[in-house]
Amino acid sequence: xxxxxxxxxxxxxxxxxxxxxxxxxxxxxxxxxxxxxxxxxxxxxxxxxxxxxxxxxxxxxxxxxxxxxxxxxxxxxxxxxxxxxxxxxxxxxxxxxxxxxxxxxxxxxxxxxxxxxxxxxxxxxxxxxxxxxxxxxxxxxxxxxxxxxxxxxxxxxxxxxxxxxxxxxxxxxxxxxxxxxxxxxxxxxxxxxxxxxxxxxxxxxxxxxxxxxxxxxxxxxxxxxxxxxxxxxxxxxxxxxxxxxxxxxxxxxxxxxxxxxxxxxxxxxxxxxxxxxxxxxxxxxxxxxxxxxxxxxxxxxxxxxxxxxxxxxxxxxxxxxxxxxxxxxxxxxxxxxxxxxxxxxxxxxxxxxxxxxxxxxxxxxxxxxxxxxxxxxxxxxxxxxxxxxxxxxxxxxxxxxxxxxxxxxxxxxxxxxxxxxxxxxxxxxxxxxxxxxxxxxxxxxxxxxxxxxxxxxxxxxxxxxxxxxxxxxxxxxxxxxxxxxxxxxxxxxxxxxxxxxxxxxxxxxxxxxxxxxxxxxxxxxxxxxxxxxxxxxxxxxxxxxxxxxxxxxxxxxxxxxxxxxxxxxxxxxxxxxxxxxxxxxxxxxxxxxxxxxxxxxxxxxxxxxxxxxxxxxxxxxxxxxxxxxxxxxxxxxxxxxxxxxxxxxxxxxxxxxxxxxxxxxxxxxxxxxxxxxxxxxxxxxx
Amino acid sequence: xxxxxxxxxxxxxxxxxxxxxxxxxxxxxxxxxxxxxxxxxxxxxxxxxxxxxxxxxxxxxxxxxxxxxxxxxxxxxxxxxxxxxxxxxxxxxxxxxxxxxxxxxxxxxxxxxxxxxxxxxxxxxxxxxxxxxxxxxxxxxxxxxxxxxxxxxxxxxxxxx
Numbered sequence: 001x002x003x004x005x006x007x008x009x010x011x012x013x014x015x016x017x018x019x020x021x022x023x024x025x026x027x028x029x030x031x032x033x034x035x036x037x038x039x040x041x042x043x044x045x046x047x048x049x050x051x052x053x054x055x056x057x058x059x060x061x062x063x064x065x066x067x068x069x070x071x072x073x074x075x076x077x078x079x080x081x082x083x084x085x086x087x088x089x090x091x092x093x094x095x096x097x098x099x100x101x102x103x104x105x106x107x108x109x110x111x112x113x114x115x116x117x118x119x120x121x122x123x124x125x126x127x128x129x130x131x132x133x134x135x136x137x138x139x140x141x142x143x144x145x146x147x148x149x150x151x152x153x154x155x156x157x158x159x160x161x162x163x164x165x166x167x168x169x170x171x172x173x174x175x176x177x178x179x180x181x182x183x184x185x186x187x188x189x190x191x192x193x194x195x196x197x198x199x200x201x202x203x204x205x206x207x208x209x210x211x212x213x214x215x216x217x218x219x220x221x222x223x224x225x226x227x228x229x230x231x232x233x234x235x236x237x238x239x240x241x242x243x244x245x246x247x248x249x250x251x252x253x254x255x256x257x258x259x260x261x262x263x264x265x266x267x268x269x270x271x272x273x274x275x276x277x278x279x280x281x282x283x284x285x286x287x288x289x290x291x292x293x294x295x296x297x298x299x300x301x302x303x304x305x306x307x308x309x310x311x312x313x314x315x316x317x318x319x320x321x322x323x324x325x326x327x328x329x330x331x332x333x334x335x336x337x338x339x340x341x342x343x344x345x346x347x348x349x350x351x352x353x354x355x356x357x358x359x360x361x362x363x364x365x366x367x368x369x370x371x372x373x374x375x376x377x378x379x380x381x382x383x384x385x386x387x388x389x390x391x392x393x394x395x396x397x398x399x400x401x402x403x404x405x406x407x408x409x410x411x412x413x414x415x416x417x418x419x420x421x422x423x424x425x426x427x428x429x430x431x432x433x434x435x436x437x438x439x440x441x442x443x444x445x446x447x448x449x450x451x452x453x454x455x456x457x458x459x460x461x462x463x464x465x466x467x468x469x470x471x472x473x474x475x476x477x478x479x480x481x482x483x484x485x486x487x488x489x490x491x492x493x494x495x496x497x498x499x500x501x502x503x504x505x506x507x508x509x510x511x512x513x514x515x516x517x518x519x520x521x522x523x524x525x526x527x528x529x530x531x532x533x534x535x536x537x538x539x540x541x542x543x544x545x546x547x548x549x550x551x552x553x554x555x556x557x558x559x560x561x562x563x564x565x566x567x568x569x570x571x572x573x574x575x576x577x578x579x580x581x582x583x584x585x586x587x588x589x590x591x592x593x594x595x596x597x598x599x600x601x602x603x604x605x606x607x608x609x610x611x612x613x614x615x616x617x618x619x620x621x622x623x624x625x626x627x628x629x630x631x632x633x634x635x636x637x638x639x640x641x642x643x644x645x646x647x648x649x650x651x652x653x654x655x656x657x658x659x660x661x662x663x664x665x666x667x668x669x670x671x672x673x674x675x676x677x678x679x680x681x682x683x684x685x686x
Numbered sequence: 687x688x689x690x691x692x693x694x695x696x697x698x699x700x701x702x703x704x705x706x707x708x709x710x711x712x713x714x715x716x717x718x719x720x721x722x723x724x725x726x727x728x729x730x731x732x733x734x735x736x737x738x739x740x741x742x743x744x745x746x747x748x749x750x751x752x753x754x755x756x757x758x759x760x761x762x763x764x765x766x767x768x769x770x771x772x773x774x775x776x777x778x779x780x781x782x783x784x785x786x787x788x789x790x791x792x793x794x795x796x797x798x799x800x801x802x803x804x805x806x807x808x809x810x811x812x813x814x815x816x817x818x819x820x821x822x823x824x825x826x827x828x829x830x831x832x833x834x835x836x837x838x839x840x841x842x843x844x845x846x847x
Binding site: 244245246249251252279348349350351353357358361362365368369372373376377380381384387388390391392393394395396397398401402406616 | 725726728734735736739740749777778779780781782783784785789790792793794796797800801804805807808811812814815816
C-alpha cells in the first residue's frame with residue numbers, strides 16, 4: 001500500500017504537469033481535443049490524489065509500522081478516530097491533506113463547468129494545475145508521507161524494517177475537535193484557489209463582463225465560510241485543550257489564518273460593487289490575488305520556522321519552496337495585470353458620499369488595515385531582528401490594543417453599510433433607518449454605565465451591538481411587514497418568504513448578527529477572573545458566585561494514557577450545580593502529557609477549571625479556576641455565521657406573489673371588488 | 687497492545703505518570719500586581735505566550751519566571767524596575783509589547799500609517815469618482831424608449847440588493 005500511495009502521487013504529479021502544459025498548448029492552438037485532454041488530465045490528478053490520501057489513511061488504520069510517518073504519528077492503542085486525525089498531524093500528512101482538499105475543489109470546478117465557458121475554462125484549468133503541481137512537488141519530492149523505515153543490513157545493504165509500535169500522536173491533538181478543525185480550516189484556505197484561478201483566468205483571457213465574479217460567488221462564500229468556521233473551531237480547541245483560560249492568543253499561526261479571512265471578507269463585500277455598478281474591478285482582482293497569496297503565506301509561516309509558535313510544524317527547509325512559489329505567483333499576478341489592465345477599466349461614478357458605495361469602500365479600508373495590523377505585528381519581530389540584530393516580542397497586548405478600535409469601527413459599519421441606499425441616501429432615510437436603533441443603543445450604553453460598566457471599549461461594544469442588531473431586525477421587519485400586508489401571511493412566514501427571495505442579502509444579515517454575537521462574547525474578556533490555589537481533597541475555593549470543593553484525586557490507566565484526575569463539586573447559592581473532572585494525562589507512547597480542562601458553560605459565564613499539576617512546595621494538587629463571562633456567545637455567534645453563510649448559498653426563490661397577480665389579473669377585470677395593484681417583487685427597502 | 691498487557695504495565699505507567707506530573711510543578715497564587723506585570727512579559731520558553739498565560743505542558747521557564755516576578759513584587763520594586771530587571775536578564779524579547787520609543791515604535795505606527803494612507807486613497811478615489819470626466823454631449827436623436835427601458839432595468843438591477 002505504501003508503494004501504491006507513492007505511485008498514485010507520482011502519477012498525479014505527472015498528470016498535473018501534463019494538464020498544465022497541455023492547457024497552455026490548448027490556449028495557444030485552440031484545439032478542442034487538446035482542451036478536453038488537459039481538462040481530463042486535471043480531473044485525473046484529483047482522482048490520483050484521493051488514492052494517495054486513501055492509502056495513507058489505510059496505512060495508519062492498519063498500523064503499518066514499516067512506514068516512518070505511521071511510526072511518528074500513531075501507535076497501536078490510539079483510538080480509531082484519532083488515527084484519522086493522525087493523517088494530518090505531521091508536516092507531510094498535512095500537505096497531503098492540502099492537496100486532497102484542493103483536488104476536491106479542482107475536480108468539482110472542472111466537472112461543473114466542463115461544457116460551459118469554453119473561453120474561460122482552459123485558463124482556469126492551467127492556473128489550477130499550476131497550483132496543484134506545486135503542492136504535488138512537495139508531496140512527492142520534499143515531504144513525502146510514504147517513506148519506509150530502513151536500516152543497514154549485515155552486508156551493508158539497505159533493509160526494510162518494521163517497528164513493533166509507533167511513538168503515538170501528539171497529546172494536544174488527541175481531542176475530538178482535531179478530527180474536524182484542520183480539514184475545515186484547510187477547506188477554507190484551499191477553497192480560495194478557485195476564485196483566484198477564475199480571477200486570474202478572466203484577466204489572462206480578457207473574459208468579458210462580470211461573469212467570473214458571478215461564477216465564483218458561491219465558491220468564495222464556501223471557502224470563506226469554511227475558513228471562518230475553522231478559525232472558530234481552532235479557537236474552541238485552544239480554549240478547551242491548552243488550558244490557559246483563553247481562546248485567542250494572537251499566535252503567528254492563528255494570525256496566519258485570520259489574514260486571508262479578513263481580505264476574503266473584504267472581497268465578498270467589494271464584488272457586490274462590481275456586480276451592481278461595474279466598479280472596483282482592479283481592486284477586486286487584487287483582493288482575490290492577495291487573499292490567495294495570504295493563504296500560501298500563512299502556510300509558509302506555519303512551516304518555515306520564520307516565526308516561533310506552539311502551533312508550528314518542525315522547522316524545515318520547506319519554507320524556501322513556499323517562498324519561491326509566493327514570489328512566482330506574485331510575478332504572474334503582476335505581469336498578468338500589467339499586460340491586461342486595460343481590460344479592467346471601470347465605469348466608476350459616485351453620486352454621494354453617503355451611499356452604499358462609500359460604505360463598501362470604508363469597509364474594505366478597515367478590513368485591509370486590520371490585515372496590515374495583524375501582518376505587521378506578526379512579522380515585526382523578524383523585521384526588528386533583521387534591522388537591529390535583536391529580537392523583540394509582539395504579543396497579545398499589542399494586537400488587542402491595535403485591533404480593538406479597528407474591530408469596533410467594523411462593527412459600526414456592519415450596522416450602517418447595508419442600510420445605506422445605492423448611489424445616494426437622503427437625510428430622511430438616515431433618520432428613519434438609524435435614529436431609533438442609535439438612540440436605543442445609547443440608552444443601553446448609559447444604562448450599562450449606570451450599572452457599573454466602566455470599560456470604554458465594552459460600553460462602546462454594547463452600544464454598537466444593540467444598534468447593529470436593531471438595524472438588522474428592523475430591516476427584516478420592514479420587508480416582512482410589506483409582504484405580510486400584501487399576502488396576508490403572518491409576520492414569521494413573511495420573514496421566511498423575504499429571506500428566501502434574496503438569500504444572499506438576508507443570509508448576509510444573519511451573518512452580521514452572528515458577528516455581533518461574537519463581539520459580545522469577546523467583550524466579556526474585560527471581566528475575566530482567575531484564581532489558583534493548592535487544593536488537596538477536601539479543600540475549597542470561591543470564585544465569583546461558585547464554590548468549588550475538591551472531593552477526590554484519582555489516578556487511572558486507560559488504554560492509551562494514564563490520568564490524574566480531580567473531582568470538583570461546584571456549588572452555587574448553596575446548591576450543587578455540577579461535578580467537574582479536570583485532569584492531566586500522561587501518554588507513555590511518546591512520553592508526553594496534556595491537560596483536559598473541565599468547563600461549566602452558561603450564557604452568562606464559563607467556569608473553567610484546570611488541574612495545573614502539583615505545588616513544588618507542598619506537592620499538593622493545584623487547581624486553577626477561571627471565570628470567563630460571555631464566552632458561549634462566541635461559539636453561538638460562530639454557529640449563526642455558518643447558518644447565515646449556508647442561507648446565502650441557497651438559490652433565491654422566485655416570488656409567488658407576482659405570478660399570482662398575473663393569474664388573478666383576468667378575474668379582477670370582471671370583479672366588482674376594487675382592482676388589486678399588480679404586485680412586484682419586494683426584497684425590502686433599498 | 688491488549689488489555690492484559692495494559693494491566694501488567696499499569697504500575698509502570700502510574701510511576702511514569704507520577705514522575706511526569708511531578709515535573710509539571712506550578713506556582714501558587716500571584717498577587718494582582720504580579721498578574722498585571724506578568725501580562726506585560728512573555729514566557730521565554732519560546733512558546734510566545736504571555737507569562738501569566740503560559741501553562742503548556744513541559745514548560746521549563748514560566749514557573750521560575752513567575753517566582754522571580756513574585757519576589758520582585760514582594761520586594762516592592764517599582765513596575766519599571768521590575769520590567770527592566772527582566773529585560774536585563776532576558777533581553778527586550780521578554781516584553782510582550784514593542785517599546786514605544788526608538789526603532790521598535792514603528793510597530794505601533796504601521797497600522798496608523800496604513801489607515802492614514804488607506805483613508806487618503808479612499809478620499810482621492812471618492813473625489814475622482816464624484817467628478818468623473820464629463821463626456822461631450824451626444825448629438826443625435828433623443829433617447830429612445832428601448833434605451834430608456836434598458837436604463838430602467840439597469841437601475842432596477844442596481845438597487846436590487
